[in-house]
Amino acid sequence: MKKIIYLLIFMIIGAADALAQIQDAETIRRRAAEMVGQMNDYITSMADKDKSLKTRQYYRKKALNLFIGKGEPYTIDGKRYKAVSMQTTSVNRPGVKTTPMGDYFTHLINLGYKDVDIKSTEIGQIKVSSLKRISDDTYECTCYIEQEFLGYGADGRPRYHDITKKSVQCFITVEQTVDEPQYIVQLGNVTATETRRL
Amino acid sequence: MKYFRQLLVLILLGASLSMSARTIHWLTFIDTTDENVGQIDVYGREILYNRIIGVVNAALKEKGYQTAIHDIYGSRFSPEACKNELAALKVAPEDIVVFYYIGHGGRSKNDTVTWPQMQFGTNYDNKFVPLEWVHRTIKGKNPRLAVVIGMCCNSYVDGLSAKTTLQFSPNFGNTYMNDAQIENLAKLFTDYKGDIILSSSTPGQTSGCILFNNKAIDAFTGCLVDATDGVMNGRIQPDWNQYLGAVKTLVSDRMNYYNDREQTVQFKPTLTHDPMSKPAAPAKETPKEASRPAPAQNPANEKPVSNPTPKQEQSDDSSAERDELINYFNGMFNILADSGYKDDERIDAAEAFLANNSELAKVNVITLGQDSDTQVGRQSLEDFVGRIATSHLLQGINVAGIDGGRIYVREIYRR
Numbered sequence: 001m002k003k004i005i006y007l008l009i010f011m012i013i014g015a016a017d018a019l020a021q022i023q024d025a026e027t028i029r030r031r032a033a034e035m036v037g038q039m040n041d042y043i044t045s046m047a048d049k050d051k052s053l054k055t056r057q058y059y060r061k062k063a064l065n066l067f068i069g070k071g072e073p074y075t076i077d078g079k080r081y082k083a084v085s086m087q088t089t090s091v092n093r094p095g096v097k098t099t100p101m102g103d104y105f106t107h108l109i110n111l112g113y114k115d116v117d118i119k120s121t122e123i124g125q126i127k128v129s130s131l132k133r134i135s136d137d138t139y140e141c142t143c144y145i146e147q148e149f150l151g152y153g154a155d156g157r158p159r160y161h162d163i164t165k166k167s168v169q170c171f172i173t174v175e176q177t178v179d180e181p182q183y184i185v186q187l188g189n190v191t192a193t194e195t196r197r198l
Numbered sequence: 199m200k201y202f203r204q205l206l207v208l209i210l211l212g213a214s215l216s217m218s219a220r221t222i223h224w225l226t227f228i229d230t231t232d233e234n235v236g237q238i239d240v241y242g243r244e245i246l247y248n249r250i251i252g253v254v255n256a257a258l259k260e261k262g263y264q265t266a267i268h269d270i271y272g273s274r275f276s277p278e279a280c281k282n283e284l285a286a287l288k289v290a291p292e293d294i295v296v297f298y299y300i301g302h303g304g305r306s307k308n309d310t311v312t313w314p315q316m317q318f319g320t321n322y323d324n325k326f327v328p329l330e331w332v333h334r335t336i337k338g339k340n341p342r343l344a345v346v347i348g349m350c351c352n353s354y355v356d357g358l359s360a361k362t363t364l365q366f367s368p369n370f371g372n373t374y375m376n377d378a379q380i381e382n383l384a385k386l387f388t389d390y391k392g393d394i395i396l397s398s399s400t401p402g403q404t405s406g407c408i409l410f411n412n413k414a415i416d417a418f419t420g421c422l423v424d425a426t427d428g429v430m431n432g433r434i435q436p437d438w439n440q441y442l443g444a445v446k447t448l449v450s451d452r453m454n455y456y457n458d459r460e461q462t463v464q465f466k467p468t469l470t471h472d473p474m475s476k477p478a479a480p481a482k483e484t485p486k487e488a489s490r491p492a493p494a495q496n497p498a499n500e501k502p503v504s505n506p507t508p509k510q511e512q513s514d515d516s517s518a519e520r521d522e523l524i525n526y527f528n529g530m531f532n533i534l535a536d537s538g539y540k541d542d543e544r545i546d547a548a549e550a551f552l553a554n555n556s557e558l559a560k561v562n563v564i565t566l567g568q569d570s571d572t573q574v575g576r577q578s579l580e581d582f583v584g585r586i587a588t589s590h591l592l593q594g595i596n597v598a599g600i601d602g603g604r605i606y607v608r609e610i611y612r613r
Binding site for chain 1: 223541584611
């Protein structure tokens with residue numbers, strides 16, 4: 001019993017310490033939601049066939065800047081990770097498909113539909129989990145969104161329409177400067193949790 | 199600052215910059231160094247810029263307004279600075295001018311007007327600046343709308359002489375807006391012509407403080423934020439009598455409740471209801487770049503100017519240049535972020551700017567939180583410009599400060 005009490009006390013102190021390091025957690029969570037909103041904006045734009053190919057490829061380049069490693073393998077606390085990835089689902093096939101983010105964006109630009117319309121949760125409505133410390137100077141949180149995909153055929157009629165729930169991993173790296181800490185928010189893996197046909 | 203010093207001119211990246219005759223001029227004079235109220239006024243300045251100036255600028259962008267900020271605080275805060283800024287102020291017929299003072303003030307027993315004299319950190323009687331004089335001076339420049347606000351005490355000061363004019367010679371600082379909020383706030387500033395003079399207390403009264411988000415701030419500015427929020431969200435009509443009436447009620451109620459004191463805001467609007475239309479289509483022509491004049495020949499000593507504190511030293515030269523740079527980057531960033539331009543034109547403008555200013559590409563842009571100075575992002579200017587030029591979510595960018603190699607910004611998102 002004593003061991004359990006000591007363990008509980010240790011966990012409470014640990015949690016309090018972790019949170020004490022972040023001075024303005026709410027501001028950082030809002031920033032994470034803004035970054036996810038920007039990702040959604042880029043996804044919508046990359047899929048928009050009304051924009052030129054050159055413009056959409058430019059968006060791809062800028063979108064990758066939102067992610068840790070900018071779409072390349074990255075390191076946290078000395079541990080190496082593969083490039084961030086996007087999970088996609090389809091009501092026409094079981095399971096999820098995981099694609100490196102850069103490749104996913106390329107695929108998005110080259111979708112075979114005549115027109116594509118992708119809508120996602122507005123920034124103000126994005127739910128964000130609390131911050132969790134994963135290393136000395138890195139925290140993590142998760143943003144939850146819904147993404148509606150509508151693809152049109154050559155005849156202008158909808159060929160595919162679904163809505164998917166997604167979780168977006170967000171990393172917050174704390175860097176100490178002369179004045180005060182900087183919290184650098186970057187996006188991580190995007191996982192798909194549920195898809196339904198519309 | 200070395201890189202920025204070479205940019206003390208405006209590059210005309212957009213037709214709206216070259217063709218727009220509409221500017222909102224903010225002249226803010228805030229006493230952040232006073233030993234008694236300096237720290238309170240530091241917070242007042244932050245709140246004023248984050249919660250009022252930033253959102254008003256974002257709303258007025260829709261009406262074709264660019265922004266000119268004259269942010270006088272710290273060691274630049276002086277009666278001479280006030281006189282010089284007003285003397286140098288150039289106003290076009292469709293411009294809006296907002297003067298906002300936060301600091302000590304008072305009145306003479308012999309003053310015949312109800313408006314206070316602003317102390318501007320001086321102990322010399324002849325250097326107090328009458329709010330009435332500021333009001334007259336700005337009105338005399340014939341802006342479309344002039345709003346003159348003195349947040350200071352209006353109590354009697356022994357030995358202070360009556361004044362209605364200056365008596366010294368010159369020798370001598372995470373938001374999300376939806377379309378309705380933008381429209382409501384813009385209407386308040388563009389549906390009216392004329393002028394308003396306001397002081398935060400009536401003759402014989404002091405102006406007190408309240409807690410706002412658990413920090414002490416002058417009651418007037420705190421209540422002004424709440425009323426501004428009320429206008430944005432439709433609880434208060436975008437009408438100056440209703441808006442300032444709400445502020446007056448809030449200040450009176452809160453000072454009575456929390457401090458058991460009387461404080462009565464007084465204001466006198468002389469306005470006609472004259473809604474302004476949005477600028478015509480030519481404002482959205484392809485952005486063009488003018489030739490860039492030679493860089494400044496004699497750079498002054500560079501002093502970093504970080505986020506303001508009561509003890510922060512500022513040289514007149516470096517802070518005047520800072521204001522110019524802030525206005526320049528404000529203008530440029532807001533053009534690039536304007537999704538009213540075509541996507542490829544914004545991208546071309548961003549690329550042109552970076553190509554012509556390659557020495558700036560690695561300057562850091564620090565993004566601050568919506569309601570605080572927490573630093574929540576850092577990008578090179580190259581990456582920042584690329585991001586804002588490709589976003590369809592931004593209502594506005596506010597440059598909060600420039601500090602030797604870093605630009606601090608806040609991003610306002612459209613709902």
